[in-house]
Amino acid sequence: MVLRIAVQSKGRLFEETMELLKEAGIKLNNIRRTLLIPAKDFPVEILFLRDDDIPQAVATGVADIGVVGENEYVEKNEAADIVKRLGFSKCRLSLAIPKDEEYSGVKWLEGKRIATSYPHILTQYLKKQQVNSEIHIITGSVEISPSIGLSDAIFDIVSSGGTLVSNRLKEVEVVMQSEALLIATKQLSQEKKAILDELIFRIEAVQSAEGKKYVLLNAPEDKLDEIFDILPGMRSPTVTPLATKGWCSVQSVVEDKRFWEVVSKLKACGAEGIIVLPIEKMIL
Numbered sequence: 001m002v003l004r005i006a007v008q009s010k011g012r013l014f015e016e017t018m019e020l021l022k023e024a025g026i027k028l029n030n031i032r033r034t035l036l037i038p039a040k041d042f043p044v045e046i047l048f049l050r051d052d053d054i055p056q057a058v059a060t061g062v063a064d065i066g067v068v069g070e071n072e073y074v075e076k077n078e079a080a081d082i083v084k085r086l087g088f089s090k091c092r093l094s095l096a097i098p099k100d101e102e103y104s105g106v107k108w109l110e111g112k113r114i115a116t117s118y119p120h121i122l123t124q125y126l127k128k129q130q131v132n133s134e135i136h137i138i139t140g141s142v143e144i145s146p147s148i149g150l151s152d153a154i155f156d157i158v159s160s161g162g163t164l165v166s167n168r169l170k171e172v173e174v175v176m177q178s179e180a181l182l183i184a185t186k187q188l189s190q191e192k193k194a195i196l197d198e199l200i201f202r203i204e205a206v207q208s209a210e211g212k213k214y215v216l217l218n219a220p221e222d223k224l225d226e227i228f229d230i231l232p233g234m235r236s237p238t239v240t241p242l243a244t245k246g247w248c249s250v251q252s253v254v255e256d257k258r259f260w261e262v263v264s265k266l267k268a269c270g271a272e273g274i275i276v277l278p279i280e281k282m283i284l
């Protein structure tokens with residue numbers, strides 16, 4: 001009994017999905033050239049597909065679970081459940097028009113031609129806005145279409161905005177935010193559900209450790225209360241007495257983004273010998 005996971009065979013989702021699976025203890029033998037690969041030490045197999053095909057593969061049970069962009073999941077509108085938001089491949093789906101056009105609001109799009117690979121999401125949006133436009137479906141290089149006279153506007157993925165700038169376009173409406181999702185079929189057997197639960201447990205341990213560091217330091221005992229306020233830790237910091245009287249060692253977890261602020265406050269409290277270590281996994 002193995003759980004079959006659909007993963008994008010190459011592209012924007014591939015690397016981070018494989019990295020997440022690896023950190024969750026799922027290792028593959030020979031990754032390339034085979035479309036279905038069993039994992040070494042965990043009862044799962046990976047089915048490599050184009051991302052467009054992942055929602056349907058999961059909805060029909062060809063794959064039990066899959067990793068896919070929210071944009072593709074919403075566009076395909078297949079009956080599969082979202083199990084977990086994965087937090088990577090963050091982007092948005094936006095409308096953009098040539099940068100020299102004067103944009104008067106969403107009504108600007110009335111009667112215009114919009115090129116996109118996401119006709120379903122765009123149709124829903126235009127309907128809600130009560131705008132009638134002509135949707136022109138293309139599968140790639142969407143940003144080029146206004147400059148070659150194929151459309152007046154585009155509806156596509158934006159991340160840094162660099163592709164829009166290099167095609168002399170400007171973003172005028174953000175329609176949806178997207179990130180990678182773990183999706184699952186609605187008809188999972190009890191045995192497969194148990195494998196999925198173990199996988200989710202491992203993914204959560206990896207995600208909990210992200211953006212956090214382990215800090216060890218020596219501090220005078222009379223400063224401990226102040227140090228506890230700076231270092232909340234998971235439950236409370238671990239404190240061990242040192243051989244030197246009046247001193248102890250403190251261990252705790254600090255968020256990366258607060259790191260320098262925390263270190264300067266600790267130093268101001270008399271902390272010494274501060275050691276910072278990466279955290280690989282965290283089981284809460």
Ligand SMILES: Nc1ncnc2c1ncn2[C@@H]1O[C@H](COP(=O)(O)OP(=O)(O)OP(=O)(O)O)[C@@H](O)[C@H]1O
Binds near residue numbers: 009157
């Ligand atoms: N610039 C970006 N920044 C962040 N995430 C992105 C970006 N571009 C795409 N994504 C996300 O990654 C997913 C896959 O993008 P990619 O460009 O690899 O798709 P594709 O060309 O359709 O691939 P496939 O060949 O599998 O059909 C997108 O559906 C989206 O969720």
Ligand SMILES: O=P(O)(O)OC[C@H]1O[C@H](OP(=O)(O)OP(=O)(O)O)[C@H](O)[C@@H]1O
Binds near residue numbers: 012163
């Ligand atoms: O706002 P940006 O950071 O420029 O990202 C947006 C671009 O990224 C994606 O393409 P990708 O680079 O994956 O190339 P592709 O044409 O092969 O899909 C997407 O289709 C956009 O074109």
Ligand SMILES: [Mg+2]
Binds near residue numbers: 050051052
């Ligand atoms: Mg695709």
